[in-house]
Amino acid sequence: MSKRPAPVPAALLGSDCVLFHALAAADLERLAAIARLREIGAQQYLFLQHSAGDRVYNVISGTAMVERTAGDGQRQILGFLFPGDFVGLTHSDHLEYSVKSLTPAQLCEFQRRELLQEAERLPVLKNNIKQVGANVLARALDQIYVLGKKRAHERLCFLCLQLLERMPGATPQRIDLPMTRQDIGDYLGLTIETVSRSLAKLKKAGLIATPSPQRLQILDLEKTAALASAQ
Amino acid sequence: MSKRPAPVPAALLGSDCVLFHALAAADLERLAAIARLREIGAQQYLFLQHSAGDRVYNVISGTAMVERTAGDGQRQILGFLFPGDFVGLTHSDHLEYSVKSLTPAQLCEFQRRELLQEAERLPVLKNNIKQVGANVLARALDQIYVLGKKRAHERLCFLCLQLLERMPGATPQRIDLPMTRQDIGDYLGLTIETVSRSLAKLKKAGLIATPSPQRLQILDLEKTAALASAQ
DNA sequence: CGATGCTTTGAATCTCGTCAAGATGTGTGG
DNA sequence: CCACACATCTTGACGAGATTCAAAGCATCG
Structure with missing residues (x-):
């Protein structure tokens, strides 16, 4: 005081x-x-x-x-x-x-x-x-x-969209992740390894890209949003 | 109107x-x-x-x-x-x-x-x-x-305690379940089968009993609460 | 240019979901 | 009161997805 x-x-x-x-x-x-x-x-x-x-x-x-x-x-x-x-x-x-x-x-x-x-x-x-x-x-x-109904890669899409909407300056082309994989896992009810693997899966499917571990791109907004939908 | x-x-x-x-x-x-x-x-x-x-x-x-x-x-x-x-x-x-x-x-x-x-x-x-x-x-x-961190049988303990606390007239000896297994599953992010199996597991461990499918007893309140704890 | 910490990938294990069958309860009508 | 039908619940076998344990790959920073 x-x-x-x-x-x-x-x-x-x-x-x-x-x-x-x-x-x-x-x-x-x-x-x-x-x-x-x-x-x-x-x-x-x-x-x-x-x-x-x-x-x-x-x-x-x-x-x-x-x-x-x-x-x-x-x-x-x-x-x-x-x-x-x-x-x-x-x-x-x-x-x-x-x-x-x-x-x-x-x-x-x-x-x-x-x-x-x-x-x-x-x-x-x-x-x-x-x-x-x-x-x-x-x-x-x-x-x-999301925690009750979504699978790992869908939960990640949910987070991606939330970051896009709420982070100032975020665009589909560039989202700077302020949190670690551990933080993401603890938010989405997943382990750090599952976060990594699910990101890899989304990358392989062409929905997102990670130019660096702390950088995220949403390549296919429509599909990502479809997977993320919480209602 | x-x-x-x-x-x-x-x-x-x-x-x-x-x-x-x-x-x-x-x-x-x-x-x-x-x-x-x-x-x-x-x-x-x-x-x-x-x-x-x-x-x-x-x-x-x-x-x-x-x-x-x-x-x-x-x-x-x-x-x-x-x-x-x-x-x-x-x-x-x-x-x-x-x-x-x-x-x-x-x-x-x-x-x-x-x-x-x-x-x-x-x-x-x-x-x-x-x-x-x-x-x-x-x-x-x-x-x-609970959805992010707990396993199936722990989630059920969480529900048991919540029912005990919030249902009028509920006692550890008698809790009348107003919801179906499907409702429980949809609340806890589990399938109906996992709900059944996890209840069976808790019964076998002596934590709870189900005299009838719609009736629940908490036999070991302490252990049940320990598994349920959400902090 | 190593050293550190974070991230990714791999293999084995485990939990939970799915599909299928069987058991139990409940309610109705005879 | 019993028998039957329907719905709900339970149990089993199997498979998919997530976790765990372990090692290797990458950034970042002195």
């Missing part, structure tokens, strides 16, 4: 974030006043599982992941976070997941109480918060579908 | 529902006034996938399930609903799932707009709605963990 991070320039609260969507300039200023900018390196924890959920974050730049680690060391990644995504709006006392940056990242930190107070004054903001929550749930349901 | 179901006696809005938790009697009356009681048989649809989400339901009695059916007929059950559970609070225009009763059920129907309006007057109700949303998400994350 002693050291607060730097305040946020209102300009950073870009309107491409759901949270700040359709807010007037004056309202963005108000929000910027209670926000703090956190700039962190790769592989840093923002939240620790079982800690108190008194802060919330809006991702400005970079990639992060939401993970749950069990007592036996098993790890499941519950979701990835990209610019515009929002995390931390739980309603229980302790968090059931950790949040960790994959790349260096800029985040907008709020004290949960302060943000919710502000939402009381700004109906648009309150609406945006609800929208964010709905998006999180919708993604979770998609993931349940 | 022409035919509205019967109004709800305020007494039905039991305080064991999260939604109505800690509400004053007078406030419960107000809510009862905008609620409608729906009594439906087994295997009835409350929501259809892709329909408008203008209503929300609170389960009073009976069991229901939230399911998603893909174009190819694949079905994934996204969750079961028991008394006290709440469904329908999406924030998008169309629902990405259906809701279907498993048993005859009583439900409390609200027009979403009306309920949210009422929540504006009753801070406690608004808080309860948030709490309900948080519970839904927490369960979804548990399910992601």
Whole structure:
């Protein structure tokens, strides 16, 4: 509590974030006043599982992941976070997941109480918060579908499309993977070897290419989307 | 819109529902006034996938399930609903799932707009709605963990414990299963045969018993819980 | 130019899915 | 109350897909 991070320039609260969507300039200023900018390196924890959920974050730049680690060391990644995504709006006392940056990242930190107070004054903001929550749930349901019904190579197509849609600057010709094969496996409920082999299978079928291990191309968007479809 | 179901006696809005938790009697009356009681048989649809989400339901009695059916007929059950559970609070225009009763059920129907309006007057109700949303998400994350990391017999333990916790009147000695093996399989991402075999395995290990196919006993709660643990 | 860590590939094993048959339950009508 | 029919559930044999264990191939970085 002693050291607060730097305040946020209102300009950073870009309107491409759901949270700040359709807010007037004056309202963005108000929000910027209670926000703090956190700039962190790769592989840093923002939240620790079982800690108190008194802060919330809006991702400005970079990639992060939401993970749950069990007592036996098993790890499941519950979701990835990209610019515009929002995390931390739980309603229980302790968090059931950790949040960790994959790349260096800029985040907008709020004290949960302060943000919710502000939402009381700004109906648009309150609406945006609800929208964010709905998006999180919708993604979770998609993931349940994929984990319950899809095979390995289909799960990978699902991830490819999600990256294409959510990573800023991503095009079918070039997607830079911020996560390792292990992260992908822990997200899709697969082992690292199965991830590799399934990628190889998709490459051989001409759906995708990997110019380098951390680079992805979607060569046949239609077929990839068909395999990925979560409904 | 022409035919509205019967109004709800305020007494039905039991305080064991999260939604109505800690509400004053007078406030419960107000809510009862905008609620409608729906009594439906087994295997009835409350929501259809892709329909408008203008209503929300609170389960009073009976069991229901939230399911998603893909174009190819694949079905994934996204969750079961028991008394006290709440469904329908999406924030998008169309629902990405259906809701279907498993048993005859009583439900409390609200027009979403009306309920949210009422929540504006009753801070406690608004808080309860948030709490309900948080519970839904927490369960979804548990399910992601289970589908991503657990093996067949562990997934079944997870379901057993969930039924024990959420089914009214359930005890380790007697749990009445409202769903078929097919439903269980579609919930846990398994085939009906694997469900049967995994139950047999747990029976042989002495963790559970099934006096009849629709009846379940948990003989060793500790071991069952250990296998089920989603964190 | 090695050294390290990540990724890919290979072979054996195992779990789960598929197909098929048989058993058990439930409900109906005699 | 019994017998039959239908649906659901269980069990078996086999095969496909994923995991495990092991080794080899590639990047990246000092």
